[in-house]
Amino acid sequence: MAEKNTKQCILDAAERLFALHGYHHTSLRKITGEANVNLAAVNYHFGSKEALLKAIFEYHLTPLNQTRQENLKAVREQALQQGKIPQVADIIRAFIEPTLRYRDSKSGSNYFIALVGRAMAETDDTVRNLFLHQVKPLGMQLFEIPDLQPERLYWRLQFTVGVISHAMRINGKFQMVPENVHPEQDADSLIEQLVPYLTAGLEAP
Amino acid sequence: MAEKNTKQCILDAAERLFALHGYHHTSLRKITGEANVNLAAVNYHFGSKEALLKAIFEYHLTPLNQTRQENLKAVREQALQQGKIPQVADIIRAFIEPTLRYRDSKSGSNYFIALVGRAMAETDDTVRNLFLHQVKPLGMQLFEIPDLQPERLYWRLQFTVGVISHAMRINGKFQMVPENVHPEQDADSLIEQLVPYLTAGLEAP
DNA sequence: GTCTATAGATTGATAGAC
DNA sequence: GTCTATCAATCTATAGAC
Numbered sequence: 001m002a003e004k005n006t007k008q009c010i011l012d013a014a015e016r017l018f019a020l021h022g023y024h025h026t027s028l029r030k031i032t033g034e035a036n037v038n039l040a041a042v043n044y045h046f047g048s049k050e051a052l053l054k055a056i057f058e059y060h061l062t063p064l065n066q067t068r069q070e071n072l073k074a075v076r077e078q079a080l081q082q083g084k085i086p087q088v089a090d091i092i093r094a095f096i097e098p099t100l101r102y103r104d105s106k107s108g109s110n111y112f113i114a115l116v117g118r119a120m121a122e123t124d125d126t127v128r129n130l131f132l133h134q135v136k137p138l139g140m141q142l143f144e145i146p147d148l149q150p151e152r153l154y155w156r157l158q159f160t161v162g163v164i165s166h167a168m169r170i171n172g173k174f175q176m177v178p179e180n181v182h183p184e185q186d187a188d189s190l191i192e193q194l195v196p197y198l199t200a201g202l203e204a205p
Numbered sequence: 206m207a208e209k210n211t212k213q214c215i216l217d218a219a220e221r222l223f224a225l226h227g228y229h230h231t232s233l234r235k236i237t238g239e240a241n242v243n244l245a246a247v248n249y250h251f252g253s254k255e256a257l258l259k260a261i262f263e264y265h266l267t268p269l270n271q272t273r274q275e276n277l278k279a280v281r282e283q284a285l286q287q288g289k290i291p292q293v294a295d296i297i298r299a300f301i302e303p304t305l306r307y308r309d310s311k312s313g314s315n316y317f318i319a320l321v322g323r324a325m326a327e328t329d330d331t332v333r334n335l336f337l338h339q340v341k342p343l344g345m346q347l348f349e350i351p352d353l354q355p356e357r358l359y360w361r362l363q364f365t366v367g368v369i370s371h372a373m374r375i376n377g378k379f380q381m382v383p384e385n386v387h388p389e390q391d392a393d394s395l396i397e398q399l400v401p402y403l404t405a406g407l408e409a410p
Numbered sequence: 411g412t413c414t415a416t417a418g419a420t421t422g423a424t425a426g427a428c
Numbered sequence: 429g430t431c432t433a434t435c436a437a438t439c440t441a442t443a444g445a446c
Contacts, residue, residue: 006429021328021329022329024230025329028421029421037430038430039422039423039432040423040424040429040430040432043422043423044429048423049423118328121370121371121374123226123374123378124226124227132380136381140381140383150383150385151387154382154386154388155388155398155402157381158375159368159402162371163364163371163406164367165326165367166326166367166370167363167364169326175333176362178345178355178359180355181355182356183359184356190360193360196409197406198406200406200408201368201402201405201406203405204402204405204406205401205405232440233439233440233441234440242412243411243412243413243414244413244414244440245412245442246411246412247440248442249412253441254440254441
């Protein structure tokens with residue numbers, strides 16, 4: 001790990017450990033230990049533990065949010081060309097596909113998805129505020145979606161966040177699985193399970 | 206707080222702080238401080254911090270699970286009398302109503318719901334194992350529900366857990382609310398929002 | 411049962427030599 | 429840039445007086 005760029009080694013190790021055990025449960029000593037790097041290197045390169053987390057979010061979310069925004073634009077334009085309003089399923093897909101596929105992409109990360117899932121569910125201010133600041137502009141566009149009373153739409157979007165966040169977090173760590181079930185866990189399978197579920201919920205009578 | 210039963214004061218304060226800030230973010234000093242009780246009292250009455258959490262779960266979940274089990278039985282019997290299979294919406298309701306209404310009930314707690322929401326989402330072993338041990342027997346009964354491939358049912362139940370857990374946790378602490386929306390937060394409103402959403406998701410094509 | 415005092419471990423951050 | 433050594437704070441848990 002440490003034979004290349006020290007800063008990158010810290011980023012990689014921190015991302016993995018934050019995703020697996022959470023921000024507050026991961027000490028700088030565990031991070032620098034896994035990265036084979038000196039303890040003081042974190043504060044030299046990033047300034048603080050919180051700034052390290054912020055750097056991880058920015059590193060991944062900047063390109064991810066851009067992809068999401070492009071997908072969303074494409075869905076809107078295609079619907080416009082056909083004189084329709086965008087389908088809920090397409091909007092959902094535009095939002096979740098980039099993040100969920102990110103795990104398998106070449107520049108992507110195996111662990112960042114779980115970290116995002118944690119951040120979406122976070123009630124602690126440190127992590128949540130850092131994350132919300134990065135995704136709020138994009139997330140607010142979901143409120144343009146369907147023909148619903150604002151309050152009903154609000155709740156259903158909250159539920160949507162709950163589903164996605166939970167799906168991202170369990171990432172292989174299952175609870176309450178019956179013995180005869182062995183669920184697929186790759187990104188495509190998850191997306192194909194998620195889209196109809198979320199669409200049905202948002203469009204429920 | 207401390208003028209009555211010391212043990213109960215600790216339970217109440219711990220429940221509140223665990224719900225608001227999480228188990229690991231709440232020190233015994235904060236608990237005993239809020240309960241106006243000596244620090245050593247926790248270990249005297251409960252043995253350890255973990256045993257205190259376990260006591261909180263048992264205190265509330267024992268009667269709650271019993272109510273849930275009775276509701277579920279009633280739904281089954283009513284369907285049987287009509288020669289039908291139970292409706293998904295009724296099963297959902299049997300599960301979530303006791304917990305969500307618990308906030309307003311006389312013996313209930315304002316904060317226990319948020320604590321359950323946290324526990325459902327917990328990836329840390331300490332909290333999750335304590336909680337799962339209490340709810341797994343009941344939760345597994347959900348797998349008897351509908352006419353779905355086992356894997357698809359499995360995923361949809363996972364999503365269901367995500368929705369409920371998130372709804373319980375946000376409990377007044379909202380993220381990304383448009384300015385013109387002021388959602389109701391009482392138990393009945395939440396249940397009426399949840400049931401159709403969850404039912405539609407579980408029954409999606 | 412309740413208290414003080416403290417042990418023993420871990421944390422984030424930093425000073426200063428190299 | 430990297431290292432050692434350490435500070436100051438925090439934590440759970442416990443021993444022992446009252």
